[in-house]
Amino acid sequence: MYKVIRKILFLLPPEEAHYVSLFLLQLICSTPFTRKLLRNFFEPVKVSPITIAGIHFRNPVGLAAGFDKNALHLRELSCLGFGHVEIGTVTPQPQRGNERPRLFRLPADNxxxxxxxxxxxxxxTIAKRLKYWREEVQPYVDLEKPLIIGGNIGKNKSTSNEEAWRDYEFCFERLHPWVDYFVVNVSSPNTPGLRALQDRSFLEKILTGLQKKNQEMKNPKPIFLKIAPDLEWIQVDEVIELVLAIGLDGLVVSNTTIRRDALLTPPNTVSRMGAGGLSGAPLKERNTSLLAYIHKKTNGKIPLIASGGIFTATDATEKFKAGASLVQVWTGFVYEGPAIAKNISAASPV
Ligand SMILES: Cc1cc2nc3c(=O)[nH]c(=O)nc-3n(C[C@H](O)[C@H](O)[C@H](O)COP(=O)(O)O)c2cc1C
Incomplete structure (x- = not known):
């Protein structure tokens, strides 16, 4: 069934297809009856709830950052059976982002x-929206097994790397009452210079500042760091050291890659698409080895959330075996459709 819908959606440009499908989903979910139908259909049946960093996840499958950047579709995404949704990346000031087109499909490579x-x-604006969700919507739609909300935070394009810590702290304070956990995003390839924040000096300043603020709060929230898959091993070692020293709650492994090797899509077509982060199946292997490396190096001391090339239960099982505690999907959702959380949760071994 989704194969047919996907054929139609793929006739549209990718970004437009994204908004159209979310609009249609919102329409379908506009009555309690249809929401219940959807829930019954997509609710994962054989699930293992899991507790990480003190948070109880109703199942181990989440939606990765960037899908619902503005926290506009939590009710619908909850109906599709996700255990958590990571909103953002959120920045202090609103941003329009890059010129369109800025999203491209590589169907031959998934x-x-x-x-x-x-x-x-x-x-x-996003904090106001989350407050409304927490107070006016969530108590009526999913109180029994609540959807977990992650807040993925970043810096504005116009903020220098030296001042970046201010942007992270600003977002952290505003979102703190409304999200269950935080992800510090220093790994997107699409904000010039952002990935340099993975260097020890910047990272230490941002993370210690956030952790200090967090500890001063009445109810501290877990903080995770999202890393790039393109880090050298020596940089990964540095990140591990810092995460352990600061007592961060875990890592999201990983963001998109700037690499373009071993693609089936013709090189000319790929180069016409231009700069950006590659996600989906080509990311899978590198992502799994990164997870396995960190897990082994730390004797499993750092909780890991896997994000990169997860389409099926088999893919998810690989990530769990490599040491992940939770998995997130983005590109897989586009290619596999709305039953992805159910399909993955059903066969995952955790
Ligand atoms: C269109 C698009 C937008 C994204 N936006 C963000 C973002 O704002 N923040 C972030 O941390 N990751 C973002 N990501 C990365 C995803 O969260 C995810 O880590 C990555 O795509 C790898 O997972 P996948 O192979 O399942 O897609 C984005 C990915 C895509 C495809």
Whole structure:
């Protein structure tokens, strides 16, 4: 069934297809009856709830950052059976992002290339939206087994790397009452210079500042760091050291890659798409080895959330075996459709 819908959606440009499908999903979910139908259909049946960093996830499958950047579709995504949704990346000021087109499909590779550039409504608007969700919507739609919300935070394009820590702290404070956990995003390839924040000096300043603020709060929230798959091993070692020293709650492994090797899509077509992060199947192997490396190196001391090339239960099982505690999907959702959370949860071994 989704194969047919996908054929139609793929006739549209990728970004437009994304908004059209979310609009249609919202329409379908506009009555309690249809929401219940959807829930019954997509609710994962054989699930293992899991607790990480003190948070109880109703199942181990989440939606990765960048899908619902503005927290506009939590009710619908909850109906599709996700255990958690990571909103954002959220920046202090609203941003339009890069010029369109900025999202491309590579069907031969089950992949996407994007250079969205942190388009989002800004943290003030998004925090208001989350407050409304928490107080007016969630108590009526999924109180029994609540959807977990992650807040993925970043910096504005116009903020220098030296001042970046201010942007992260600003977003952290505004979102703190409304999200269950945080992800510090220093790994998107689409904000110039952002990935340099993975260097020890910048990272230490950002993370210690956030952790200090967090500890001063009445109810501290877990903080995760999202890393790029393109880090050298020596950089990965540095990240591990820092995460352990600061007592961060875990890592999201990983963001999109700037590499373009071993693609089936013709090189000319790929180069016409231009710069951006590649996601989906081509990311899978590198992502799994990164997970396995960190898990082994730390004796499993750092909780890991896997994000990269997960389409099926078999893919998810590989990530769990490599040491992940949770998995997230993005490109897989586009190619596999709305039953992806159910399909993955059904066969995952955790
Ligand atoms: C169109 C698009 C937008 C994305 N936006 C963000 C973002 O704003 N912040 C972020 O941390 N990751 C973002 N990502 C990366 C995803 O969260 C995910 O880590 C990555 O795509 C790898 O997973 P996948 O292979 O399942 O797609 C984006 C990915 C795509 C395809």
């Amino acid at each position: 992949a996407l290339i994007n250079r969205m550039g942190f388009n989002n409504d800004g943290v003030v």
